[in-house]
Amino acid sequence: MTVPRPEAWLRVVPGGLWCEPGGFFIDPTRPVERAVITHGHSDHARPGNRHVLATAGTLAIMRARFGDELGAAQALDYGATMTIGDVRVSLHPAGHVLGSAQVRLEHRGTRVVVSGDYKRRPDPTCAGFEPLPCDVFVTEATFALPVFRHPPADQEIDKLLRSVALYPERAHVVGVYALGKCQRVIALLRRAGHDGPIYLHGALATLCELYEAHGVALGPLVPATGAAKDDLKGKIVLAPPGATHDRWARRLPDPVTALASGWMRVRQRARQRGVELPLIISDHADWDELNQTVDEVGAPEIWVTHGREEALIHHVARRGIRARALSLTGFEEEGDA
Numbered sequence: 415m416t417v418p419r420p421e422a423w424l425r426v427v428p429g430g431l432w433c434e435p436g437g438f439f440i441d442p443t444r445p446v447e448r449a450v451i452t453h454g455h456s457d458h459a460r461p462g463n464r465h466v467l468a469t470a471g472t473l474a475i476m477r478a479r480f481g482d483e484l485g486a487a488q489a490l491d492y493g494a495t496m497t498i499g500d501v502r503v504s505l506h507p508a509g510h511v512l513g514s515a516q517v518r519l520e521h522r523g524t525r526v527v528v529s530g531d532y533k534r535r536p537d538p539t540c541a542g543f544e545p546l547p548c549d550v551f552v553t554e555a556t557f558a559l560p561v562f563r564h565p566p567a568d569q570e571i572d573k574l575l576r577s578v579a580l581y582p583e584r585a586h587v588v589g590v591y592a593l594g595k596c597q598r599v600i601a602l603l604r605r606a607g608h609d610g611p612i613y614l615h616g617a618l619a620t621l622c623e624l625y626e627a628h629g630v631a632l633g634p635l636v637p638a639t640g641a642a643k644d645d646l647k648g649k650i651v652l653a654p655p656g657a658t659h660d661r662w663a664r665r666l667p668d669p670v671t672a673l674a675s676g677w678m679r680v681r682q683r684a685r686q687r688g689v690e691l692p693l694i695i696s697d698h699a700d701w702d703e704l705n706q707t708v709d710e711v712g713a714p715e716i717w718v719t720h721g722r723e724e725a726l727i728h729h730v731a732r733r734g735i736r737a738r739a740l741s742l743t744g745f746e747e748e749g750d751a
């Protein structure tokens with residue numbers, strides 16, 4: 415019996431990455447009968463599927479966002495195995511956000527790992543990435559250029575706290591993506607000893623509560639809406655990146671505008687967005703970590719999804735690893751970086 419090539423049973427079709435012998439899509443870009451979801455970011459998790467398999471954390475995030483539009487949900491614990499059709503499926507921590515998972519597929523002895531989005535730095539708000547040996551490793555490439563080397567997140571948090579100490583008359587408004595970045599920045603601030611109240615834009619409250627309900631302690635959080643302008647002097651206010659420059663921000667006393675994102679490595683982007691205090695804090699692997707991960711999983715073959723595919727493909731090919739671009743569409747790079 416010949417073993418079918420993985421591209422014969424796992425391939426990109428309209429709607430996304432389709433696993434034929436299992437009859438399911440992974441992170442489909444339109445509603446499907448059966449979906450396996452890596453994590454709750456809106457370009458990976460969408461409403462309207464009939465059946466959804468994910469970790470309990472991801473399902474809770476999807477339920478909070480989609481309500482009844484979530485579909486029939488089934489939770490699978492990290493490390494537990496389930497057989498769907500002719501495929502053994504298991505989920506393993508990806509270290510990206512709460513509930514984020516790599517999907518491990520095994521079909522007729524061939525192991526494919528679809529990593530979704532991932533990072534390698536420790537994150538107090540989610541389980542750490544586990545490298546899984548496999549025959550094909552499917553990786554993102556958001557920051558797959560040698561210029562992207564993220565500094566230690568603690569160093570960036572210190573930068574923020576130093577600025578807060580320097581300008582006690584000003585508020586610091588930090589743009590953070592609502593799912594993951596927000597809670598990670600809060601947890602990092604707590605770890606750095608900042609134990610006073612942190613103010614939140616209303617759009618961030620639900621997911622912070624959800625994290626706390628999943629055992630991630632975030633300390634005192636206060637709604638920024640309704641707080642007196644004077645009370646916000648010398649305080650840290652978190653808001654979605656789009657809100658830091660809009661009408662909402664006018665309530666803040668002479669705000670220092672910060673943004674927490676891997677893209678802040680690119681000074682021009684920080685300038686374009688009017689960011690006074692760029693904080694390079696990313697929930698994605700940087701260039702070194704992408705290559706380190708490829709080495710650790712030991713796969714002879716790599717498939718690259720969204721981001722800068724060419725550089726990574728070229729780089730691993732020089733080490734004798736077969737690599738190709740999957741050309742998946744529908745994934746944004748800006749939002750959750």
Ligand SMILES: [Zn+2]
Nearest residue numbers: 455510531750
């Ligand atoms: Zn993501």
Ligand SMILES: [Zn+2]
Nearest residue numbers: 457531745746
């Ligand atoms: Zn993504």
